[in-house]
Every structure is written in structure tokens, then in C-alpha cells.
Amino acid sequence: MYEKLIPILQNFLDTEGGVFFETIQSGHINETYKVTIGKTHYILQRINTHIFPEPQKIMENIETVAHHLKSKNYTRSVLDFVKTQNNQSWAKDTEGGAWRLLRYVENTYSILKIETEQQAFTAAKAFGEYISYLSDLDVSKIHTILPNFHNADFRIQQHRDALYRPPSVFRLEKAAKDLVFIQQHVPYFEKKQLNIPLRVTHNDTKISNILFDKTSNEAACIIDLDTLQTSTLLADFGDMVRTYTSAYDEDFRDFSKVKMRFSYFKALSLGFIENLSGKIMEEEQKNLVYGAERTVFVQILRFMTDYLNDDIYYKTHYDEHNLVRAQNQIALFKSMLKQRDKMEKLIRNINT
Ligand code: GN1
Ligand code: MG
Numbered sequence: 198m199y200e201k202l203i204p205i206l207q208n209f210l211d212t213e214g215g216v217f218f219e220t221i222q223s224g225h226i227n228e229t230y231k232v233t234i235g236k237t238h239y240i241l242q243r244i245n246t247h248i249f250p251e252p253q254k255i256m257e258n259i260e261t262v263a264h265h266l267k268s269k270n271y272t273r274s275v276l277d278f279v280k281t282q283n284n285q286s287w288a289k290d291t292e293g294g295a296w297r298l299l300r301y302v303e304n305t306y307s308i309l310k311i312e313t314e315q316q317a318f319t320a321a322k323a324f325g326e327y328i329s330y331l332s333d334l335d336v337s338k339i340h341t342i343l344p345n346f347h348n349a350d351f352r353i354q355q356h357r358d359a360l361y362r363p364p365s366v367f368r369l370e371k372a373a374k375d376l377v378f379i380q381q382h383v384p385y386f387e388k389k390q391l392n393i394p395l396r397v398t399h400n401d402t403k404i405s406n407i408l409f410d411k412t413s414n415e416a417a418c419i420i421d422l423d424t425l426q427t428s429t430l431l432a433d434f435g436d437m438v439r440t441y442t443s444a445y446d447e448d449f450r451d452f453s454k455v456k457m458r459f460s461y462f463k464a465l466s467l468g469f470i471e472n473l474s475g476k477i478m479e480e481e482q483k484n485l486v487y488g489a490e491r492t493v494f495v496q497i498l499r500f501m502t503d504y505l506n507d508d509i510y511y512k513t514h515y516d517e518h519n520l521v522r523a524q525n526q527i528a529l530f531k532s533m534l535k536q537r538d539k540m541e542k543l544i545r546n547i548n549t
Contacts, residue, residue, distance in 0.1 A: 202230065206241060208281045208288035209298040210234070223309065223405050224421070225511045231301070238301035239279065243294050244287070248510070249423055252295040254340035256286040259422045262397065265334045273323065274302050274408075274418035305408035305417045310446055314464035315414075317441040320407045321468035323416035324399060324433055329472050331397040336427045339397050343424060346400060347432040349386045349491055352498040359505035368505060372520055378527060379501060386491050392480055393429045400424035402433045403440040430481050434469055435492025441465050443529050447500075447522045455528035457536055463543055474549050482549065486540045490533055497526045 199218040206212050217233040221240070228243040244252045256278070263275045279298040281288045287297040311317055345351035356379070363369070369376070399406070401424045410417040440446075442461040445454060466485070470477060503510045504519035513519055533540070 199230075202232075202241065205288065205290055205296050206232065206298070208296070209279045210282075223307075227423070232298075238303070240299040240301055241296065242299070243290075243296050244423070246293065246295050249295075249342065251340075251342070252287050252297075255342055255423050255425075256297070258339055258342065258425050260286070261338050262331065262334070262422070262425060266330055269330055271330055273416060276418070276420060276422060302408050302418045304411045306411055307405050307408055307420075309405050310444075311404050311441050311461065314460050316404070316409075317437075317461045318464040318468035319409070319414070319416055320402075320404055320441065321437050321465035322471055323407060323419060324402050324437065325469040326472035327419055328396060328398060328430055328433060329476050332476050334397050336395050336397060339425070339427055342426045346424065346426070347428050347492070347495060349495055349498075350388060352495045352502070353383055353387055356498045356502045356505075359502045362506070364505040365507070368507075368520075371517065372501065372504060372523075375501065375520075375524060375527060379497065382494060382530075386494055391429075391431075391484055391487075393431065393484065394478065394481075395427045396430055397425070398428040398430060398433045400426060400428055400432055400436075402436045429488070430473075430477065431484055431488025432492060434485050435489040437465050437469065438462060438489035438533070439493045439496060439526070439529065445525070447496075447525050448518070449525055450521055452524055452528040455525055455532065457529055457532040459536060459539060462536075462540060466544060466547065470547050470549055477549050482544060482547075485544050486537060489540075490530065490537075493526055493530045493533060497523050497530060500526060 202218060203212055203216065206216065212234065214235060219231040221229040221231055223229065226245045226248055230241045232239040232241050244255070246252065249255060259276060259278070266275055277300040278286055279300060280286060287295050289295060308316065399419065399422070401421055406419065406421040407416050408418040408420060409415065438457070442457045442465070443455055444458065449455060470482070500511070500519045500523035504523060508519055511519060
């Protein structure tokens, strides 16, 4: 099964002496392998070009950001790609697939699910610091990779388009109650203009996108930079609230247990803002909770839209997978709405 990877790998380096492959099961989009040659480890990844049609732009963004971080003496590791033998940052396979090879960051581990408030604090602090380091990077130097990625109006429209298509009656019936819920909440997010600056943001701040140092348990490296582009700080904060505060991931089916845990919200908020001192604007801080609610709502829309579209975007492992994910996120969203006042109060009282 791994034989087909050998010629791909040879675009980047010689494979004499044997190669060992391991599949890495994480992420809904790309295909990822750990590669061992002798004592050296790499990550080989196939970029999903249906979703990311312009790998060149992704790689240029990553280089621009790495250069900026290094010039400012950023102390954590940055992703380090092996160039092809022709000095390119990625290679095409015979079917048009796009591949790249990264040097593995040694002595690190990643986690799929947050276990402690300390981890939430540490990860959010690293993402806050990242945004802070990038706050003086000229946004016009960054390519847009996925237009409208966090744009709620765009996601609402995609959802409506899916409903007009129309979806199968079976799926519509299965989702009926959730579709009503979505309809009720659309007005809170539709056509809301906030006066918030564009920044260079990560746009996928889930916990598995941080490598932790095995010795210190500090954040060693921020990874998965495919969605790195301009957006607002609310999106990065929001995705942390979405993925760090729930005790269960988005695939978990016992929705009654899915809750926004306030102690985790507190930890991540304090961590995030700590390194943004003097950089976060009043208007940004004021809208953090709204931004978090919007991020979760957008994720509900995205999973539900994909369910209505017969699963064309996210990898799914069973028939109702996207519906379950949407319902799981609805449970989280409901729990957040109940705690809105408490969350607002906490954010208001953090001094920057
Ligand atoms: C996708 O592939 P992965 O897991 O890194 C998605 C994110 C979603 C996430 C939901 C490019 O990320 O936006 O929040 O799934 N990435 C893209 O788990 O659509
Ligand atoms: Mg990602």
C-alpha cells in the first residue's frame, strides 16, 4: 500500500537504504504519513487539491510567515519543508496530486483532545503569541487560500443553496429539527458588520495543530498552516473555544454530555490575551464571545450543509457522520448561549 509513495518521496530525497511509512489519522482533508529513513523522521502529506486548488500559494504564505517570524526572533519551531530536487516546495504526482515533505519536529507530541485547563492555557497562549508576532506583517503579502472561509454570510448562503438543490427527502427528514434550530439563529449572525481589522491568522486553531514539547510540555510548534490567510482574530479565538472547551470531540454522539466548560474557557481566554497585550483592540476584545458563538454556528452550518450535499467536503466514516457532527456542535452552541453573560463578564475583566 505504501509502494506508491516511494516515487513521490524520491522527488525530495534519495530513498536508498529503506523507508518506513506510518499513516497519521488526523484531519478531515489531507492525507498524511510519517516517514522514517534511517534515524530521520519526516511528514509526507498530500494536499487535497479539490479543497486547496493552489498549493503554490499555500507554500508561499508559509514561507512569508516563517521568514517574518524568524526575523523577529520567534523562539518556537517553525515548519521546515524539504525542497524537491528541483528546488520547489512541493511536487506533483502522476495524477496531479500535490505533495510536500516536512522535517519532523523531534521530542514533541500532539493531542487530539484537551485533558487539562493547563493545556488550553498553553495552546491559546501560543496562538495569541503567533498572532501578536504577525501583527506587523503586511496583510497584502498573504494570498487568500480559501475565500470567505470564516464569512458567516457566505456559509449561510451555501446552506440555503444546499436546501434549494434540494437534498434527499430522507436526509431532510433526519435533519428537520436541527434545520429549524439553524433557521432560528441565522438572523443573529446574518449581515452583521463588525469594525474589526484584518490580520494574518491561522484559521484552524484546534488542539491537534500544536506540537507540545515532551520535556517541558510547552507549545513547541504550530502546525497545519494551509488555512493561514487574513481573517480576524475572532476566528482563531472562536475555534479554540469550539474545540478546547468541550470534553468531547465533534464526532461524539451522546449530545447530552456536550458542554462548554467554563473553566476551560477561562484558561484559554487568559492564555490567548496574555501575549496580545497592547496589540488587541478594544473592538476585538469586546466581540470575542460573539466571535466564538459565530465560529461554532458557522461550523454547524458547514457540517449540516455537507450532510445536505451528500458529503462532498468532509471525510465521513458512516452515513450520518456529518449530521452527528452538526448536532454535536448544536449542543455545544446551546451550552455557550446559556453561559453568555458569564463569558462576557470574564472577557470584560481581563486587563490588556
Ligand atoms: C477541517 O482537516 P482539518 O481537520 O484540519 C476544516 C476546518 C474545520 C475542521 C472541523 C480547510 O480541518 O475548517 O473546522 O475540519 N478545514 C478546512 O473539524 O475546511
Ligand atoms: Mg486543518
